[in-house]
Amino acid sequence: xxxxxxxxxxxxxxxxxxxxxxxxxxxxxxxxxxxxxxxxxxxxxxxxxxxxxxxxxxxxxxxxxxxxxxxxxxxxxxxxxxxxxxxxxxxxxxxxxxxxxxxxxxxxxxxxxxxxxxxxxxxxxxxxxxxxxxxxxxxxxxxxxxxxxxxxxxxxxxxxxxxxxxxxxxxxxxxxxxxxxxxxxxxxxxxxxxxxxxxxxxxxxxxxxxxxxxxxxxxxxxxxxxxxxxxxxxxxxxxxxxxxxxxxxxxxxxxxxxxxxxxxxxxxxxxxxxxxxxxxxxxxxxxxxxxxxxxxxxxxxxxxxxxxxxxxxxxxxxxxxxxxxxxxxxxxxxxxxxxxx
Amino acid sequence: xxxxxxxxxxxxxxxxxxxxxxxxxxxxxxxxxxxxxxxxxxxxxxxxxxxxxxxxxxxxxxxxxxxxxxxxxxxxxxxxxxxxxxxxxxxxxxxxxxxxxxxxxxxxxxxxxxxxxxxxxxxxxxxxxxxxxxxxxxxxxxxxxxxxxxxxxxxxxxxxxxxxxxxxxxxxxxxxxxxxxxxxxxxxxxxxxxxxxxxxxxxxxxxxxxxxxxxxxxxxxxxxxxxxxxxxxxxxxxxxxxxxxxxxxxxxxxxxxxxxxxxxxxxxxxxxxxxxxxxxxxxxxxxxxxxxxxxxxxxxxxxxxxxxxxxxxxxxxxxxxxxxxxxxxxxxxxxxxxxxx
Numbered sequence: 001x002x003x004x005x006x007x008x009x010x011x012x013x014x015x016x017x018x019x020x021x022x023x024x025x026x027x028x029x030x031x032x033x034x035x036x037x038x039x040x041x042x043x044x045x046x047x048x049x050x051x052x053x054x055x056x057x058x059x060x061x062x063x064x065x066x067x068x069x070x071x072x073x074x075x076x077x078x079x080x081x082x083x084x085x086x087x088x089x090x091x092x093x094x095x096x097x098x099x100x101x102x103x104x105x106x107x108x109x110x111x112x113x114x115x116x117x118x119x120x121x122x123x124x125x126x127x128x129x130x131x132x133x134x135x136x137x138x139x140x141x142x143x144x145x146x147x148x149x150x151x152x153x154x155x156x157x158x159x160x161x162x163x164x165x166x167x168x169x170x171x172x173x174x175x176x177x178x179x180x181x182x183x184x185x186x187x188x189x190x191x192x193x194x195x196x197x198x199x200x201x202x203x204x205x206x207x208x209x210x211x212x213x214x215x216x217x218x219x220x221x222x223x224x225x226x227x228x229x230x231x232x233x234x235x236x237x238x239x240x241x242x243x244x245x246x247x248x249x250x251x252x253x254x255x256x257x258x259x260x261x262x263x264x265x266x267x268x269x270x271x272x273x274x275x276x277x278x279x280x281x282x283x284x285x286x287x288x289x290x291x292x293x294x295x296x297x298x299x300x301x302x303x304x305x306x307x308x309x310x311x312x313x314x315x316x317x318x319x320x321x322x323x324x325x326x327x328x329x330x331x332x333x334x335x336x337x338x339x340x341x
Numbered sequence: 342x343x344x345x346x347x348x349x350x351x352x353x354x355x356x357x358x359x360x361x362x363x364x365x366x367x368x369x370x371x372x373x374x375x376x377x378x379x380x381x382x383x384x385x386x387x388x389x390x391x392x393x394x395x396x397x398x399x400x401x402x403x404x405x406x407x408x409x410x411x412x413x414x415x416x417x418x419x420x421x422x423x424x425x426x427x428x429x430x431x432x433x434x435x436x437x438x439x440x441x442x443x444x445x446x447x448x449x450x451x452x453x454x455x456x457x458x459x460x461x462x463x464x465x466x467x468x469x470x471x472x473x474x475x476x477x478x479x480x481x482x483x484x485x486x487x488x489x490x491x492x493x494x495x496x497x498x499x500x501x502x503x504x505x506x507x508x509x510x511x512x513x514x515x516x517x518x519x520x521x522x523x524x525x526x527x528x529x530x531x532x533x534x535x536x537x538x539x540x541x542x543x544x545x546x547x548x549x550x551x552x553x554x555x556x557x558x559x560x561x562x563x564x565x566x567x568x569x570x571x572x573x574x575x576x577x578x579x580x581x582x583x584x585x586x587x588x589x590x591x592x593x594x595x596x597x598x599x600x601x602x603x604x605x606x607x608x609x610x611x612x613x614x615x616x617x618x619x620x621x622x623x624x625x626x627x628x629x630x631x632x633x634x635x636x637x638x639x640x641x642x643x644x645x646x647x648x649x650x651x652x653x654x655x656x657x658x659x660x661x662x663x664x665x666x667x668x669x670x671x672x673x674x675x676x677x678x679x680x681x682x
Contacts, residue, residue: 029493034500087458091451110432113454114499117428120461121492128486137478144485145469151462152370158455159375 006324007052007331014055014067015048022075026126027119037107037115038122041082044098047341049218050077050189052332057193057207060325061314069135070196073143076126077189080147083119084154084185086112091162092244099235123147127192135196142204143195150188157181164247165272174249175216182222183215190214203319210310210329217303218336223248224296225341227284233341239280245272249299253292262286300337307333347665348393348672355396355408356389363416367467368460378448378456379463382423385439388682390559391418391530393673398534398548401666402655410476411537414484417467418530421488424460425495425526427453432503433585440576464488468533476537483545484536491529498522505588506613515590516557523563524556531555544660547651551670554648559677561641564589566682568625569634574682580621586613590640594633603627641678648674 019042027039051074058070088094089102090112096102104112127143135143157180164177190211194204225234226241227250241248247270255266268275269283287293311330320326360383368380392415399411429435430443431453437443445453468484476484498521505518531552535545566575567582568591582589588611596607609616610624628634652671661667 030497031500031504033504034496083458087454091454109450110503111500113428113432114496114503116458117424117461118493118496120458121489121496124465124485125489125493128482128489131482137482141469141472141478141481144465148462148466148469152459152466155375155455155459155462156371159372159452162451162455163372163374 004331004335007328007335010056010324010328011048011052015051017071018048018051018055018074018078021071022079026072026075026079026122026129033107034111034114034118037103037111038082038086038119040100040103040106040115041085041098042078044100046078046098048078049332050081050186051075053077053186053189053211053214053329054193054196056325056329056332057190057210058196059193059322060197060320060329061194061199061203061207062197063321066193066197069130069133070193072126072129072133073192073196074189076123076147077185077192079119079126080123080151081185083116083123084158086116086119088158091158094237094240096237097235120151130196139195139198143192146188146191146195146208150184153180153184157184161246165245168255168270169247169252171249171252174247174252178219178223179212179216182219183212186215186218187211199319203314206310206314210307210333213303213307213310214333214336217300217307217333220249220296220300220303221337221339223250224293224300225339227287228293229340235341239277239284242269242280242283243274245270249296250287250292253295254287254290257290257292258286262290297337304333304337345672345676348669348676351397351665351669352389352393356392358412359389359392359396359415359419362412363420367413367416367420367463367470374448375452375455375459378444378452379423379427379460381441381444381447381456382426382439383419385441387419387439389419390673391422391527392416394418394527394530394552394555394670395534395537397666397670397673398531398551399537400534400663401538401661401670402535402540402544402548403538404662407534407538410471410474411534413467413470413474414533414537415530417464417488418526418533420460420467421464421492422526424457424464425499427457427460429499432499435578435581437578438576461492471537480536480539484533487529487532487536487549491525494521494525498525502587506586509596509611510588510593512590512593515588515593519560519564520553520557523560524553527556527559528552540660544655547655551648551651551674554644554651555674555677558641558644558648558674561590561637561644562678562680564591565634565637565641566680568628570681576682580618580625583610583621583624584615586611590637591628591633594636595628595631598631598633599627603631638678645674645678 022042023039027035029035054070054074054077055067058066086103089097090104090109094102095105103115131140157177160177161181187208190207191204194207231238251270265279265283308330314320363383364380368376370376395411395415395418396408399407427444430438431445431450435443436446444456468488472481498518501518502522528549531548532545535548572579592611606624649671655661
């Protein structure tokens with residue numbers, strides 16, 4: 001993976017600081033069982049994609065000092081993300097994630113609800129903690145604004161996602177839903193990094209767009225891996241998205257480009273009807289042959305292209321203070337659509 | 342209820358503005374079913390105790406202008422409170438509240454989890470909205486700090502409450518738990534009112550103590566009503582606290598002051614064992630005769646006394662700008678322990 005070397009070196013160097021802050025300072029207290037449940041998925045691993053966006057953006061626009069102010073903001077988005085994973089797993093009745101039992105399976109539903117609620121509160125606390133690291137009040141307010149806006153969008157996105165299990169939707173609805181559910185928090189991550197670097201409002205908005213495009217690409221790739229990914233690599237159950245009739249861009253495209261028995265099978269899956277394991281396998285190959293896989297991958301790459309354009313523009317405007325961080329943010333955008341997990 | 346006239350006049354005049362702000366501005370959007378679920382309990386009624394504390398404190402310390410700035414803060418605490426009710430009802434498997442089905446009964450558990458999550462996010466959004474009403478950034482940060490601190494305490498309190506269902510606890514543990522679970526948010530409510538009035542830090546802390554004492558008294562009275570209240574008046578199922586072996590101060594005191602068969606029945610209830618309806622009735626009368634009812638009521642009234650002392654002190658220091666608001670806050674403290682629902 002030489003093409004992602006700068007990114008992975010950065011993650012190897014800085015993400016342990018974020019993890020240490022989260023596990024030792026932020027998400028630590030009594031009663032212990034609630035905090036254990038809250039840190040369960042964080043301890044199980046994860047890509048730390050969102051905190052990397054925060055720190056890299058801060059470093060790119062403002063150098064090392066910005067990155068230090070950005071540390072609690074990086075923790076905030078990872079903790080917020082973990083909250084949504086815990087609650088989504090309850091709502092979706094998923095039993096494994098990151099190769100371990102989900103929080104409600106291990107600790108029970110009441111504790112999992114509570115652990116998620118606590119993590120949401122702690123994500124705002126983390127932002128307030130940035131004050132101690134020298135981030136001034138108007139920027140703290142801007143950072144909270146960015147996270148709260150994302151939080152509302154994430155809830156709305158999950159609301160659409162649950163409703164879409166019961167009805168057919170357009171490509172537009174799908175893209176709007178994944179922007180809300182996944183793009184909005186990565187958008188906020190990039191904004192938070194820019195806010196920590198005391199970037200101008202327009203630059204904060206530009207980086208927000210970078211995050212938004214990367215986030216949408218990320219989710220399209222996630223939907224591809226949800227059908228074609230190797231469960232041993234992804235840590236998620238095989239065909240889980242198909243099994244619950246999730247209206248991904250893959251299924252929507254394949255429905256539009258098949259007919260006869262093939263289309264009927266996809267319609268049964270899309271209606272949420274429970275089908276046999278071998279039919280799920282058959283559906284996956286119909287989706288591939290319909291051209292949906294290639295279409296979705298190209299769509300994801302077009303979003304990445306737009307994200308890269310924004311970085312080019314910031315570079316052309318001479319706003320980049322750290323070339324390595326710029327390179328890593330480029331790699332991160334590309335990694336989004338090349339990853340296998 | 343002439344003794345609470347100023348309080349009820351105030352609530353009748355100002356709380357509709359809070360409700361209107363919540364229902365028309367703050368908790369309004371798509372997808373509609375999520376927002377419907379989120380407003381279900383707010384539309385069903387409720388005492389609006391917490392927003393009244395915010396507005397009255399702001400008015401007492403800073404007059405009408407402060408009260409206007411405080412409106413979104415008042416909405417924030419009510420919305421936050423509603424979030425905790427929705428999630429607690431799932432965790433506790435309660436089926437009715439405020440005389441209507443709980444949110445998860447009416448909308449299903451996944452939607453109820455999501456509606457609660459959204460309300461938590463919206464409570465922070467409400468505080469950020471106070472900026473538009475002229476509250477300056479450092480005060481916005483202070484207000485968020487107060488709400489986040491309360492949020493973490495409320496989660497911790499619920500964590501203890503759930504654990505206490507399985508083990509015996511001391512009076513001290515009980516009082517700490519109800520401070521976290523109920524007192525902390527009322528403490529934050531009073532602080533928010535003082536923050537909106539640009540009160541000095543020490544006055545904010547003093548009002549926080551007023552809220553804390555009122556909150557603990559409120560919860561002790563709640564525990565009394567949970568055993569001796571009229572379900573038709575409270576809107577909660579009869580003997581619900583006894584049925585789940587909740588370690589209230591009443592049960593703890595009665596366990597300490599009974600023996601033989603009476604104590605054995607209380608022990609069975611405290612252990613969470615499922616007992617017959619007539620045994621619950623018998624337990625209630627044992628608790629009354631043990632002196633626990635009188636003890637708990639006196640304890641609650643001693644907290645109210647401490648809350649009233651704080652108001653006296655602020656008056657003596659000539660910090661009161663509005664006498665009616667002061668009177669209403671005194672009435673509110675007393676109402677806490679006199680109410681039947």
